[in-house]
Amino acid sequence: MNSKAYEELLLRDYRNRQKRMLRIRQLHRRIFLFILTVVLVLLLTVSYHAILSEATAKDKNISYKYYTSIEIQYGDSLWSLAKEYAGEEYASAEDYVHEVMQINHLREENLIAGQYLIIPYYSNIFK
Numbered sequence: 001m002n003s004k005a006y007e008e009l010l011l012r013d014y015r016n017r018q019k020r021m022l023r024i025r026q027l028h029r030r031i032f033l034f035i036l037t038v039v040l041v042l043l044l045t046v047s048y049h050a051i052l053s054e055a056t057a058k059d060k061n062i063s064y065k066y067y068t069s070i071e072i073q074y075g076d077s078l079w080s081l082a083k084e085y086a087g088e089e090y091a092s093a094e095d096y097v098h099e100v101m102q103i104n105h106l107r108e109e110n111l112i113a114g115q116y117l118i119i120p121y122y123s124n125i126f127k
Contacts, residue, residue: 063089063122067103074113087122096120 070081078097086096097109104117111117 061124063087063124064126065089065120065122066127067118067120069116069118072111072113072115072117076111076113078109078111081117081119085119085121089122 078100079093081100082090082093082096086093090096090099100106100117100119101109103120
């Protein structure tokens with residue numbers, strides 16, 4: 001084989017390697033762009049849902065639970081207190097009465113005028 005033919009063979013081999021490397025770099029770039037696109041789409045989706053859920057959370061009324069001490073008046077009962085202080089946060093007046101009894105360590109529902117009870121209530125105002 002003469003030197004000219006050998007040089008052409010080496011040059012062709014070099015060009016083929018360069019084309020192969022270029023194709024590999026292009027493939028890597030496409031894979032990188034695809035992954036970047038998927039990550040950006042996921043990030044935008046999560047951000048959109050976070051903003052949407054925050055917007056709906058702001059629309060809801062937030063209630064805060066507080067406790068206060070009241071003096072029992074003649075004729076008061078746990079059930080009348082439940083009608084006055086239990087809000088929609090309680091499933092029933094019975095649940096409210098049960099909670100008041102637990103808080104105050106009452107064994108029965110009888111109340112005495114002048115007695116003080118701690119009762120829970122809910123308010124939209126943060127104190």
